[in-house]
Amino acid sequence: MKGIVPLIAGFVLVTIFVEAIYLSVFVSRTEITTRVLVEKEIFSAINKMEFVKREIPVAMQYSFDQAAYDLANRGGYMATETSYNCIAYWKVFSQDYTPDFATNINNNFLKIFSKYTSAMSDSTLTFPNFKPTVDIDSNSITISAASNIIVENPDIYTVKNNPTFSINVDPTIFTMFGIGKEFVQTESEQVSSASSYSDALQKTISIQDQLNSKYQNQFTIVAQPENNLGTSDNTFAFRTLVTIIDNSNKKYPVYDFSQNKNDYKALQLSFYIIDGKDSSITPQTSFCQEIKY
């Protein structure tokens, strides 16, 4: 009987020893599993930020293409009272309504880009408010914000990134607006001093021809003067639809609101001019509703 006590004591000690090992292994396993799952979440969050950094330039490109296409079609304004059939007047007698292209494309770009960031956001990803800057000299657009893009699960991780992105954009739209301004400037100098309606028509077509020979192969400028609205040939007033067409065959993947579908479209800038001696003529206008992006 005496010999059994050390045997039981030994058995209990060995059992405790083995149990301790099993317990420590179980605790380690649980801790390692938790740690690996948290690591996986952190890796996924870092990768998600990397995905976002690749998605933003694409969203910027498509936002710029859509903004440029819609703005060009409407004569440089997204909503204006001085327009007809949603094509803006750039000049009504001596009143100059030439659009501030850089500001207008910035605003239109931001509206579209904000839709993209809303679509990209989810429960873990938040975007700050961006401020776009179009640089016409370097043909680029840059977006920046005061705060960070955040991928976050408050209990586990927060990944932040400096939100400044810049992409090069096609300069065609900038050149088209430059040609449009040149047309209005030359028209103001020449047509305003015309002695008669027929003289004014001749001068308008002459400006069109001058610009076509200057930008031949690149752009086609079409000036379509309408009938005399004035009381006589000398007291004349007329409206001209100016269209600048890109000859490069470049097409952009945009949404055509008139056809309600995506398609490749070329850029075309159109605007109206009213000029003449009879400034009592009130141009026919209709308010152009802003596109609801």
Place this chain on the structure above:
Amino acid sequence: MKIGKKGIIESLIGLVIIGIGLIMAVVVPFFYLHIHIVDLIQFDGKYNNADLSLLTLLSLKNDGKPIPQILAEHYVLNNPSDISFVNSTLKKIIPDRCFLFSINPQNISVPAYSLIIKSDIKAECSPDTASQTKLILPYNPKKLTETLELSVS
């Protein structure tokens, strides 16, 4: 009490069995822990690899155009209609493994073209680790993004 030769041998065998049992009791949990850790690291690595493979693909350009734009315009406008280069690019990124690369449409209100690319390594290919991201589509008020998924074996 005298212990005979037979008794000594039996006791020794008993001690060896208890010893082996004791050693196994100590070693097996650590061995099992090791397998568990390797499994977890492989699980973690596989997810990370699927993400990194998709990131690599989306960082590349083809003929000067970013691949995300090529995929988006193929999906929405069928241009280019042939995107077989994506398959060969994925084979270089994920060699000797099977994969399934596809767009999972979230709704079918917008007409779109199919985008499913399968590896041709094995007939019984069963990619089990998926990485997902959003594909930015050309502006359309009804749909701006779609879910792009790369599953890797």
